Amino acid sequence: EQDGRALSALLAPSRPHLLHFECADTVDVAGSSGELLSAMSNLVSNAIRYTPAGGQIAVAWRLTGERRGEFSVRDSGPGIAPEHLPRLTERFYRVDRSRSRETGGTGLGLAIVKHVVQRHGGEIRIDSTPGTGSTFTIVLPASRIRPSLPKPAVAGEPSAATATQG
Secondary structure (H helix, E strand, O other): OHHHHHHHHHHOOOOOOEEEEEEOOOEEEOOOHHHHHHHHHHHHHHHHHHOOOOOEEEEEEEEOOOOOEEEEEEEOOOOOOHHHHHHOOOOOOOOOHHHHHHHOOOOOHHHHHHHHHHHOOOEEEEEEEOOOEEEEEEEEOHHHEEEOOOOOOOOOOOOHHHHHOO
16 A cells, blocks of 8 residues: 555656555465565556546455455556457557556566466456546455464564453
């Protein structure tokens, strides 16, 4: 969240994006935390880069009824034409090559996201409507979702057990 807000402030200092973050369920995900964080950060970064200043971006984590994990990023950007959707996760594919210079990047981000998600047994879903915006969703299988364990106590802070005693 912090990185997303910082990027938005950098790219749109006069009219930052309206960012909303929601975490409906707290769980642990079995897998490479670094890879998964990188994939999720890429989706947030793309939404910020491609959504005009002042636009809306909603980031959410939830569990489905099947106990799968869903991380989604929805934006109010320009949207993507249907003919481009099947190729978006190909290496070096660009919807609009002229925007490459404006937004930066190599055209590898979504290909890496797809690779990471597949390595974790999941899938990436892309829904988009030109003129309305896009939603990118990482779906992780139930086999990767674990109940969240209590965090270890930090030296100098009371533990949960001592904090509730009375």
